Structures are given as C-alpha cells and as structure tokens.
Amino acid sequence: MNADTDGTDGAQDPRKQFAEECRSARELYETGPLTQTQLARMVRTSKSTISRVENCVGPVPAGLPPLLDQVFGTDGLFKRLYEEITTQAFPERxxxxxxxxxxxxxxxxxxxxxxxxxxxxxxxxxxxxxxxxxxxxxxxxxxxxxxxxxxxxxxxxxxxxxxxxxxxxxxxxxxxxxxxxxxxxxxxxxxxxxxxxxxxxxxxxxxxxxxxxxxxxxxxxxxxxxxxxxxxxxxxxxxxxxxxxxxxxxxxxxxxxxxxxxxxxxxxxxxxxxxxx
The missing domain is CATH 3.30.870 (Endonuclease; Chain A)
Structure with missing residues (x-):
C-alpha cells in the first residue's frame, strides 16, 4: 500500500494495534473474560461492530474509543490510537x-x-x-x-x-x-x-x-x-x-x-x- 495512505507497517499500524488492544482488554477484563456481545452492551453498540473493530474491517466508530477507555480504565489509550488511525489515513502534508x-x-x-x-x-x-x-x-x-x-x-x-x-x-x-x-x-x-x-x-x-x-x-x-x-x-x-x-x-x-x-x-x-x- 502507498505510504501516504498507510504510513506505517506491521505491528506499528495503529489500526491493528487498536484491534489487538480491544481484544486483549476484553479477554483480560478484571472480573473475567468478556464476550463480544457483553462488551457491545457495555459500550452501547452491536456485537457486529465489536467484531469488525477486532478484525480490522471498516472504520472505527468515532464514539467508541472513549467508551472503551471508560470500560477498561485505559487512560485514553483507545482515544490516542483512534487519533493516529484518523491521521494516518491522509497524505503526509x-x-x-x-x-x-x-x-x-x-x-x-x-x-x-x-x-x-x-x-x-x-x-x-x-x-x-x-x-x-x-x-x-x-x-x-x-x-x-x-x-x-x-x-x-x-x-x-x-x-x-x-x-x-x-x-x-x-x-x-x-x-x-x-x-x-x-x-x-x-x-x-x-x-x-x-x-x-x-x-x-x-x-x-x-x-x-x-x-x-x-x-x-x-x-x-x-x-x-x-x-x-x-x-x-x-x-x-x-x-x-x-x-x-x-x-x-x-x-x-x-x-x-x-x-x-x-x-x-x-x-x-x-x-x-x-x-x-
């Protein structure tokens, strides 16, 4: 893919990192692993949305990152990753x-x-x-x-x-x-x-x-x-x-x-x- 539309590679891709962090936080939730359906209820979205996010399919909904940070207590991690995702979708200039x-x-x-x-x-x-x-x-x-x-x-x-x-x-x-x-x-x-x-x-x-x-x-x-x-x-x-x-x-x-x-x-x-x- 052209660097202007991707801007990164492999594990450093913020979209992939967002997906991995979401999946990891869900599976390591403090009171026990959450299913995608359970997490979806907690962040007021659908199971299919959580599935798409974790599989890097389509964009991340703008309202989801702060809700994930709230549920998982991640101190703005998902919000920061979302900002990187949004930024890297555009040419460098x-x-x-x-x-x-x-x-x-x-x-x-x-x-x-x-x-x-x-x-x-x-x-x-x-x-x-x-x-x-x-x-x-x-x-x-x-x-x-x-x-x-x-x-x-x-x-x-x-x-x-x-x-x-x-x-x-x-x-x-x-x-x-x-x-x-x-x-x-x-x-x-x-x-x-x-x-x-x-x-x-x-x-x-x-x-x-x-x-x-x-x-x-x-x-x-x-x-x-x-x-x-x-x-x-x-x-x-x-x-x-x-x-x-x-x-x-x-x-x-x-x-x-x-x-x-x-x-x-x-x-x-x-x-x-x-x-x-």
Missing amino acids: YRRRIELETRAVSISEWSPTVVPGLLQTPSYAWALFREGNPRASEAELANSVSNRVTRQEILTGSTPPDFSVIVCESVVRRQVGSPEVMREQLSALLRHGRRPTTVLQVLPLDAGTHGLMDGPMSILTTSDGAIVVYTEGIRSGAIIDELADVRHLSRSYDVLTASALSRDASAQMIRQHMEAL
Whole structure:
C-alpha cells in the first residue's frame, strides 16, 4: 500500500494495534473474560461492530474509543490510537491538520471555492476526487471518499467541537457533479446548519474585498488552549502557529463573519439555489 495512505507497517499500524488492544482488554477484563456481545452492551453498540473493530474491517466508530477507555480504565489509550488511525489515513502534508482536528474543541473554517471536507457528501466528494485525479481507479476513489466521510465523525460524536464555517456564495452556486449531487450537497449543508454546535454562513459575492481572499483557512483551538491556523493550496498545506500571525488571521476571520449573511439568511440562500437546480 502507498505510504501516504498507510504510513506505517506491521505491528506499528495503529489500526491493528487498536484491534489487538480491544481484544486483549476484553479477554483480560478484571472480573473475567468478556464476550463480544457483553462488551457491545457495555459500550452501547452491536456485537457486529465489536467484531469488525477486532478484525480490522471498516472504520472505527468515532464514539467508541472513549467508551472503551471508560470500560477498561485505559487512560485514553483507545482515544490516542483512534487519533493516529484518523491521521494516518491522509497524505503526509495534511496529517498535522487532521491530528489537530481530532483534538479540537473549536474549529472555524473559511472556504472560498468548495464545500469544506467536513461537510461534503460522499457523492460531492467523489466528483471532486474524480475531477482532481482522472487516472485514479474506482478503488482509489472509494478509499479517498471513505477517509473523508470517516473524518466527519468528529462532528457527530458525543463531544463535537464548536464548528463555525463560512463559505463563499460561489461555493453554493458552483455545480459539482450532476444537479442531483449538488441538490443533495446543499440539502446536507442545511442539515448541518441546524446543528446546535454548528454556525454556517454564506459570504455574498457583493461583500467586496477582504483579508482572506488568498484561499481556504481553518482556525483550530485544542483543549489546552493552543490556537493554530491551517492554510491550504492546491497541492500543499501549512500550519501557522506564530502568535502574531494567528492573531492577524483570526481577526480577518472575525471581519469575514461580520460581513457574511446571518444563519437564517444563509440557509434561505442555500435553499433557493437548491430548489432552482
């Protein structure tokens, strides 16, 4: 497998380690071995989910690691392994951002060109990946889409970060894929905008110039209070943690927030474009 999608080998693979630790903790449980069914009841999931996790089949559900840590008293072991699994599913240049994303208590995102990855539907993501890499195989595309969708679980877990996102009106207007794909994506944006932990705004095209016209940006705040900015180019990504630069870019984001439409007005614009397709 390509190093960009695996990033490790053998026993050091965090996905395999997660499976082995889960199986070992279950079999060595303090009051006696647990069956997969018993463990499933304790962590409020299904036996088939525990079986898939222990056999490295499919992704690890985002809400499972903290519950395993709680049941087994493993002091964050499963949570740390899950963060490594999530991070290593992405190319090297993006891994630092993904690692921070899994630990973020607050994410503020600006996207001038496409729907942010955390909000993309599988069909929308597929259309983007297909256009970006026309020589990719169906399996490669499916893997890229799966990684992106799995990453989105941070917004639906038990402790989602506060998520503020501003998209340019052009993102809403630009058709990616078929009209059906775009309607589905706009409908998904409306659903995300109704989440209590999400604030979704649209920056109208007539808002004029602003300080973040160079490209997309994310501001990530972790539980220890650290704030970093992630900026992205066509084939590159950069972490900015210099205090003065972070303060300047955060201020530019605040100005953008003030210039964008309100939540209700943004939802109305999205709905109008969806209905017009």
